[in-house]
Structure formats: C-alpha cells, structure tokens
Amino acid sequence: xxxxxxxxxxxxxxxxxTVTLNCSYEVTNFRSLLWYKQEKKAPTFLFxxxxxxxxxxxxxxxxxxxxxxxxxxxxxxATQTGDSAVYLCAVERSNDYKLSFGAGTTVTVRA
Amino acid sequence: GAGVSQxxxxxxxxxGKYVELRCDPISGHTALYWYRQSLGQGxxxxxxxxxxxxxxDSGLPNDRFFAVxxxxxxxxxxxxRTERGDSAVYLCASSLNPTYEQYFGPGTRLTVT
Numbered sequence: 001x002x003x004x005x006x007x008x009x010x011x012x013x014x015x016x017x018t019v020t021l022n023c024s025y026e027v028t029n030f031r032s033l034l035w036y037k038q039e040k041k042a043p044t045f046l047f048x049x050x051x052x053x054x055x056x057x058x059x060x061x062x063x064x065x066x067x068x069x070x071x072x073x074x075x076x077x078a079t080q081t082g083d084s085a086v087y088l089c090a091v092e093r094s095n096d097y098k099l100s101f102g103a104g105t106t107v108t109v110r111a
Numbered sequence: 112g113a114g115v116s117q118x119x120x121x122x123x124x125x126x127g128k129y130v131e132l133r134c135d136p137i138s139g140h141t142a143l144y145w146y147r148q149s150l151g152q153g154x155x156x157x158x159x160x161x162x163x164x165x166x167x168d169s170g171l172p173n174d175r176f177f178a179v180x181x182x183x184x185x186x187x188x189x190x191x192r193t194e195r196g197d198s199a200v201y202l203c204a205s206s207l208n209p210t211y212e213q214y215f216g217p218g219t220r221l222t223v224t
Contacts, residue, residue, distance in 0.1 A: 004153075034212060041200055041218040042115075043154070048212045088153050096167055097142065097209035101153025 002027040006089050006102035014110050017079050021105045023089030024071040031094035033065055033072050038086040038104065046074070046087075079109045113137075115216030117203050123222045124193055132188040132219045136205030143186050144213060145178055146202040154202050160186060161209060193223045 003026040013019055025033065032050045036043035047056045049065035049072060056063050060079075065072045076083055086106050090099040116135040124130050136143050142161055146154035156170040160180045168178070175193075180186040190197055200220050204213040 036215070041202075041220070043202070043215045045212050045214055090153070096159075097206075098144065098156040098159055098167060098170065099146075099154070099213065100156070103151065103153050 002091060002093070002100040004089055004091055004100055004102035006087075006105050008105060009103070010106040010108070012108045012110060013079055015080060017109075019076045019079060019083075019107060021074040021076075021087050021089075021107070022071060023074070023102055025089075025091045026070065027091045027093055027100065029093045029095050030067070030091060032092045034090045034092065034099065035063055035072070035074050036088040036090065038088055039084075043088055076107070079107075081109050081111055083107060084109045115203055115205050115214055117201075117216040117219050119219055120217065121220045121222075123224060126193060126195060126223055128193055130190050130193055130221065132190075132201050132221070134186045134188070134203030134205075134216060136184065136186070136203070137214060140205035140207055140214075141183070142206045142209045142211075142213075143180060144204040144206075145186070145188050146204065148200045148202055148218070157188070157201075159209075166209075190221075193221075195223050197221060198223045 007022045035046040047063045052067040063074045086104040088104045090101045145157040148154040158168045163183045175191045178188045200218040202218045204215045206213045
C-alpha cells in the first residue's frame, strides 16, 4: 500500500521566516510527486515533480525531489500571512493516475 | 468557467436519504476524479473517469456509492442510503489528460445527520 508521510504536522512562524516542509513516500511504480496548497476547501496546484534534483520555483516557493531517498521538500521564503494554509503532498503511480495524499502540514504565519 | 465547479457547496441530509453531488470539470479536460476528505486528513481517491467510462473505481467504499459521466464532461456522484460516516468534503478534480496535473474544485461538504 502507498505511504505518504508529511512532517511536521503543523508549525507556526512569523512573517518573514522561511519554512521547510517535508514529504517522504513509499510507492510502487512512482511517476510523480505533487504539492498542493489548501485554504478552506479547494487544493490549489503548486508543483509537479518527476525528476530528481531539479528544483522547481514559483515566486517565494520552491520544491525539489530526491528519488533515491524517496522524499521531497517544499520551501517558502519570506513568509506572509497569506501563506497560512494546509500544504498537501501527493504521489502518483505510473500504472494508474489516482493521487495518494499525505495528511498535510498546517502552516500558520503570524503578523 | 475558468476552474472546476461543484454543486452544491454544502449539503445536509438525514441518515438513509439519497444524495447527488455534481462536478463540472475544466472545459476540454478528459480526465475527472472524485476524492473524499475527512477532517484532518488528506483527500482519498474514490473514482477516476477517462472520457465517459470509469477507468478506476477501486476507491469507492461500497456499493452505496456510484458515479456517472454520461457525456464525458459533467459528473455526478450518487450516494444511496447515506450514513453518518459518509459526512466529509467531496472533492472533484480534472486534468487535461491523465498524465497532467489535477486541478481541484471547491468541494461539497456533506453532512449526514
């Protein structure tokens, strides 16, 4: 059975801090790892990672995948209160297209 | 519309009743997925459609759950004889094709009393 474990479960930071979120996985026939941001209800797509060692960046967010050690990290620099959300990590297998999600990391950014 | 839409946004029903949840995917997206999310957990896969057919329904918890996508666009998730344990947020997602990233709708919060 696929396993996706996110850490920490939650964290509280102050505006301007940098946060690093972790996602480790065990999955057969790995195809990709995805990060989503969830505020209220709809998860919003952030990144899809398929190759090891290639950093993806979008503004203050970046992410990288390590397929040898089976983990990914999501970094948020210069955090703002609008970054407060649950960040979800999911993995996808190559023989089907359903996503297996971790439980998420709740990030709270205080002004 | 620009994104995935779902209706209703909230649904309260009594135990034993039948409910239908609707999903309108992004125009042109051939793949459509249903997930269920309970409080404090990540979404769990229910069913995936490629076009009109259910390509994978392995996540449906039992035969009270059924989903259709008759014209390859809008999908309806149907739950018969609802139970309190069915209470959750039901999320729909779509992708251009199965190899592309999935985009989620705002979900329907189902409460069974």
